[in-house]
Amino acid sequence: MRGMKPVLSLPARVPRTDSPEDGDDDDRFSDQLVEAFLEAYTRPGDLVLDPFAGFGTTLVVAERMGRRTLGLEILPERVEHIRARVSDPSTVIEADARRLATLDLPPIDFTLTSPPYMTRTDHPENPLTGYQTLDGDYGRYLDELTVVYGAIGQLLTPGAKAVINVSNLRTGGTVSPLAWDVGAAVSRVLRFEQEIILDWDDPEDWYTNDYCLVFSSFDDESTGAAGRA
Numbered sequence: 001m002r003g004m005k006p007v008l009s010l011p012a013r014v015p016r017t018d019s020p021e022d023g024d025d026d027d028r029f030s031d032q033l034v035e036a037f038l039e040a041y042t043r044p045g046d047l048v049l050d051p052f053a054g055f056g057t058t059l060v061v062a063e064r065m066g067r068r069t070l071g072l073e074i075l076p077e078r079v080e081h082i083r084a085r086v087s088d089p090s091t092v093i094e095a096d097a098r099r100l101a102t103l104d105l106p107p108i109d110f111t112l113t114s115p116p117y118m119t120r121t122d123h124p125e126n127p128l129t130g131y132q133t134l135d136g137d138y139g140r141y142l143d144e145l146t147v148v149y150g151a152i153g154q155l156l157t158p159g160a161k162a163v164i165n166v167s168n169l170r171t172g173g174t175v176s177p178l179a180w181d182v183g184a185a186v187s188r189v190l191r192f193e194q195e196i197i198l199d200w201d202d203p204e205d206w207y208t209n210d211y212c213l214v215f216s217s218f219d220d221e222s223t224g225a226a227g228r229a
């Protein structure tokens with residue numbers, strides 16, 4: 001049994017991305033970050049969910065480490081991209097995570113994602129439509145993330161953790177405390193356990209800091225004894 005603070009086997013400076021050649025500016029995890037969380041919080045055979053699968057980093061690394069995987073992604077071209085990277089394309093579902101409760105998903109042993117980001121003001125693009133519509137609304141965005149994580153909470157097995165990677169965003173002279181706002185919003189439906197500060201090897205000037213927020217289910221009586229390993 002591990003203590004409350006997970007032992008993440010990460011270097012002091014974390015590599016930020018493994019695939020800069022893709023040519024777009026949507027952030028992705030490094031394999032090393034995913035490996036460290038899977039090592040700390042899962043066992044082989046566990047089911048790992050990424051509800052905002054993006055380029056599939058969580059799923060590809062989890063598969064490589066002998067975990068079962070499930071990914072949701074709203075943009076068809078990204079779904080295709082991920083399906084080409086994993087060994088079982090049927091584990092990648094083209095779906096809107098906001099409808100997760102209707103998808104009849106199995107129990108989840110761990111979830112790790114970086115949701116699409118949004119600033120508090122001047123952000124008409126809606127992150128939760130993959131920035132495809134101009135009806136962005138910060139309050140609704142936070143509420144909808146709460147809906148996603150409320151549904152995930154219903155699926156978490158005993159001891160399972162939900163980890164959200166999110167930054168506080170610097171735009172011009174202002175900072176949107178997105179990490180705090182997402183943390184507060186998701187805390188309405190999941191129990192907040194701790195934040196892990198990511199000290200990236202090449203930090204961006206558009207955030208003040210980057211975090212992984214760790215949650216568990218309110219129903220989970222094993223909370224405090226973090227980790228499944």
Ligand SMILES: C[S@@+](CC[C@H](N)C(=O)[O-])C[C@H]1O[C@@H](n2cnc3c(N)ncnc32)[C@H](O)[C@@H]1O
Nearest residue numbers: 028029052054055056057073074096097128130
């Ligand atoms: C920041 S990216 C995740 C990147 C991922 N961590 C990686 O390393 O590849 C967020 C992803 O969420 C997707 N997305 C946005 N809204 C969504 C929704 N409502 N349901 C599912 N996926 C969504 C976006 O299309 C985008 O690919």
